[in-house]
Amino acid sequence: MEERIVEVEDDDLLSIVTGLDGFGEEYSASEFKHYLNAADDLSSIREKDGWVFWRESESEINEIIKSLLQEIMSDCLYPIDYMVQFWAAEEEGEQVNYLITSDQPFAVSGLYKGFCWYRKKCLNYHRYYTEMGAVERAYRSKHPEFSHDLRLYSTTEFPLGDFAARCGLRGYMAMPIFDLNNKQHCYGVLEFLCFGHQPISHISPFLLSEGLRSVHTNHDPVSGNLESEVYISFNS
Numbered sequence: 001m002e003e004r005i006v007e008v009e010d011d012d013l014l015s016i017v018t019g020l021d022g023f024g025e026e027y028s029a030s031e032f033k034h035y036l037n038a039a040d041d042l043s044s045i046r047e048k049d050g051w052v053f054w055r056e057s058e059s060e061i062n063e064i065i066k067s068l069l070q071e072i073m074s075d076c077l078y079p080i081d082y083m084v085q086f087w088a089a090e091e092e093g094e095q096v097n098y099l100i101t102s103d104q105p106f107a108v109s110g111l112y113k114g115f116c117w118y119r120k121k122c123l124n125y126h127r128y129y130t131e132m133g134a135v136e137r138a139y140r141s142k143h144p145e146f147s148h149d150l151r152l153y154s155t156t157e158f159p160l161g162d163f164a165a166r167c168g169l170r171g172y173m174a175m176p177i178f179d180l181n182n183k184q185h186c187y188g189v190l191e192f193l194c195f196g197h198q199p200i201s202h203i204s205p206f207l208l209s210e211g212l213r214s215v216h217t218n219h220d221p222v223s224g225n226l227e228s229e230v231y232i233s234f235n236s
Contacts, residue, residue: 001025002193006150013028013107014232017108017164020117020166020167020168021206022102023112023113023114023117023166023168024106024112024113024114024168024195025112025113025115026110026111026112026113027111027112027116028111028132029044029046029051029111031111032111033053035116035117035120036116036119036120036123037120038055041055041056042043042054042118043056044072045203047070047073047074048073048074049072049073049074049076049109049112050107050108050109050110050222051073051107051108051109052066052069052070052073052105052106052108052112052218053105053106053108054066054104054105055224056204057103058227060202061088061187061188062088062103062104062105063078064210064215065104065105066105067210068206068207068209068210068212069105069106069107069210071206071210072107072203072206073107073204079173080092080109080194080195080196081110081112081194081195081196082108082109082111082171082192082193082194082195083106083107083108083109083115083118083119083192083193083194084106084107084108084190084191084192085087085104085119085122085188085190085191086101086105086106086133086177086188086189086190086191087099087100087101087104087107087132087139087188087189087190087191088100088101088103088104088187088188089139089186089187089188091201098103099135099136099139099189101122101125101191102122102123104188106119110133113167113189114167114169114193114195115167115193117163117167118160118163118164118167118169118193121160121163122160125160132159133153133156133157133159133160134158134161134172134174134191135156135163135174135189135191136154137174138174138175138176138189138191139176139188141176142176142178142186142215143176143215144173144174144175144176144214145173145174146171146172146173146174147171147172148170148171148233149162149170149171149172150165150170150193151170158218161218161229162231164193168193169193169194169195170194170196170197171192171193171194171195171196172191172193172194173187173190173191173192174191174192175189175190175191175192175214176188176189176190176212176214176215177189177190177207177212177213177215178212178213179211179212179213179216180207180208180211180212180213181211183213183215187212194219197215213231
């Protein structure tokens with residue numbers, strides 16, 4: 001199955017989705033944590049390109065994702081404001097029933113209210129992974145899904161899409177993450193969201209440094225070509 005691409009042709013057609021007031025304003029670090037009801041147990045570090053948040057955990061993948069996000073946020077690769085969160089696969093017996101982000105690390109380029117609001121909505125989103133839309137499809141297909149503008153999704157395709165849009169979020173990517181030496185072992189999905197339609201690119205070096213990989217995907221929206229580097233462009 002090929003990765004799914006949702007594209008936008010006319011931004012004016014999507015203006016019906018109204019943003020919540022103040023989504024581009026910033027909280028202080030303490031206000032950000034307080035809004036997430038995590039003032040006491042959420043650790044954070046300020047990197048060159050943003051903030052990484054996490055809870056202490058004995059989970060190996062939790063520590064790996066935390067380190068991955070610190071690397072991404074230390075590099076200043078992207079000329080946009082964006083957030084990244086990890087949806088971990090949760091098993092019941094031998095079957096994966098849930099993808100959950102509530103106890104997983106996440107990162108933001110700034111302490112914007114829109115990022116905080118979307119993150120909190122996701123914390124309360126405990127549903128079977130078959131009901132999760134883009135994150136679920138990326139996990140099941142083992143291929144990334146991305147859109148220049150998430151307002152193009154229907155509520156069936158992306159149940160949290162309308163709320164994300166009201167938080168000011170536009171560019172979107174859901175990228176499954178695998179063990180470097182076992183491409184059948186999918187740990188979960190990295191979810192990238194940003195305020196604009198700019199590139200989120202060159203993720204592979206960060207993944208490789210942590211013993212991770214994703215599938216191919218260097219998508220050129222003009223030519224439609226795919227290459228071996230992970231490169232997702234939100235440019236229209």
